[in-house]
Amino acid sequence: MKIIELPDDERPREKLMARGAWFLSDAEVLAVLLGSGRSGRNAVETACVWLRNSGGLRELLEAPRGTHAIGTATWCRLHAAVELGRRCLNHHVDGTTDTPLTTPEMASRFFKSQLAGYPFEIFACLFLDNRHRIVSFEKMFSGTVAGASVHPREVVRRCVELNAAAVIFVHNHPSGQPEPSAADQAITARLRESLDLIEVRVLDHFIVGDGTPISMARRGML
Structure with a gap:
């Protein structure tokens, strides 16, 4: 099933906008970053397969580039998202009184x-x-x-x-x-x-x- 065929309250992007990113599962967060699925699966299903094959979110993000069928562009996108979060937290600390x-x-x-x-x-x-x-x-x-x-x-x-x-x-x-x-x-x-x-x-x-x-x-x- 395509993401667009899911009810509105089950679509990751719509759920994020309605309730906030913290309500999303690991697979749904990955699906938002992916944008689209791979190999006949929708984005959520693709994310679930990657998480299952890697052993979890941390293992997925720490895996070398090219593993778990993640392409270079997607690998870069995921790592940029992690770094963006780190820098956002650092911004709240750096230079504050x-x-x-x-x-x-x-x-x-x-x-x-x-x-x-x-x-x-x-x-x-x-x-x-x-x-x-x-x-x-x-x-x-x-x-x-x-x-x-x-x-x-x-x-x-x-x-x-x-x-x-x-x-x-x-x-x-x-x-x-x-x-x-x-x-x-x-x-x-x-x-x-x-x-x-x-x-x-x-x-x-x-x-x-x-x-x-x-x-x-x-x-x-x-």
Whole structure:
């Protein structure tokens, strides 16, 4: 059955306009982005097949280009949509004077939205003023699936440029295992020592993986 043959309240686009995107299933969201179906299936049926074959939405979006019969244009469209969401969330944080990240739980959700799903490691910094209001959130270093090279000198330089008084670090583990490694603890200690020299406080270091991000401060590792 074609999408146009479905009742109005079952068509993804109409449902989105009437009730909002949050009412759509994963398959319906994908169907809106697809616009049309593939191989004799409508867009919703095509999305359901892709989700079933890949094992879920996250697995679908993390799959290499060319898998699950997704063409290049569609693959680019899906990844652009994910990045658009990340940048929209970042826009609400970057440059604001009233931080919305008032609790570790809120910070944890924001960090997961920004770094989860990347197939390589990214190290980011949340720069704060002396009242712990957000100055900027920046993804500063990226690397491979095994790690990213973090340069304390660059973090110090950026703190000075932004006149930051405190900073929270965050990086992802592409493996999905968020437990802090010995290397994570070592670079945190190096960064803290470097920032102590310019009187910038390190408040926390979050590790993003599967599930809830881990706070090293809560683990007593800072």
